[in-house]
Amino acid sequence: MKCPYCNFDNTDVIETRDSEDLSVTRRRRTCSKCEKRFTTYERIETVPITVIKKDDRRETFDREKLKRGIWRASGKTTIKATDVDRIVDEVERELIGGDSTEVASKKIGELVAKRLKKLDKLAYIRFASVFKQFVDIEDLDKEIKKLL
Numbered sequence: 001m002k003c004p005y006c007n008f009d010n011t012d013v014i015e016t017r018d019s020e021d022l023s024v025t026r027r028r029r030t031c032s033k034c035e036k037r038f039t040t041y042e043r044i045e046t047v048p049i050t051v052i053k054k055d056d057r058r059e060t061f062d063r064e065k066l067k068r069g070i071w072r073a074s075g076k077t078t079i080k081a082t083d084v085d086r087i088v089d090e091v092e093r094e095l096i097g098g099d100s101t102e103v104a105s106k107k108i109g110e111l112v113a114k115r116l117k118k119l120d121k122l123a124y125i126r127f128a129s130v131f132k133q134f135v136d137i138e139d140l141d142k143e144i145k146k147l148l
Contacts (some may be wrong), residue, residue, distance in 0.1 A: 001029060001040060003031035003033065003034060003036065003038070004038055005031065005034055005036045005038070006031060006033055006034040006036075008031055008032065008033035008034065010031075010032040010033070011029045011030060011031050011032060012029065012030050012032060013027050013028070013029055014028040014029060014030055014037070015027070015028040016028075021089060021093065023043065023044070023089065023093065024041055024042065024043050025041070025042040025043075026039060026040075026041055027039065027040045027041075027042065046096050047101050048060050048061065048101070049061035049092075049095050049096065049101055049102075049103060050101060050102045050103070051102075051103060051104075051105050051108065052102055052103065052104045052105065053105050054105060054106070058102070061092070061095065061103075061108075063088055063092060066088055066091065066092075066108070066112070067084055067085075067088050069112075069127070069130075070084050070087060070088065070112060070116070070123075070127070071084060072126075073116065073123050073124075073126040073127035073130070074116070074120065074123040074126070074127075077120045077122050077123045078119075078120050079116075079119055079120050079123050083119055087112060087115045087116070087119075090111075090115065091108060091111045091112060091115075094111060095108070095111075109127075109131035109132075112127060112131075113127055113128055113131060117147075121147050124147070125140070125143060125144060125147070128143055129143075
């Protein structure tokens with residue numbers, strides 16, 4: 001590992017920690033030359049997941065895009081940043097562990113909606129209104145009645 005400060009290619013690992021779900025390893029390092037400390041994160045490289053959109057377009061799964069969508073739905077609710085990160089991690093892990101490297105956007109929406117429903121009903125309704133493409137107030141009313 002090269003030092004990001006002096007570019008020296010010999011660093012020592014001071015401390016190693018795995019994330020709770022064991023998907024990321026955090027390492028604190030020190031440079032043998034300039035003695036500055038820095039942190040690296042290791043994540044297993046996987047085959048990219050392709051998302052099949054409703055109009056049959058295909059795009060690469062984007063964690064940040066999913067996170068932004070969840071944030072939009074959960075604004076001014078009880079959901080915290082750690083909750084959003086956990087949802088994204090769980091969904092991504094489930095997609096990676098699936099049978100195929102291609103997944104319909106509808107499936108991703110269902111996975112997120114299921115988790116939001118448990119955490120915060122308002123965030124779930126807001127997410128579902130976009131994900132399920134409610135056309136009118138009756139669609140929204142039906143979904144709210146299912147929750148009650």
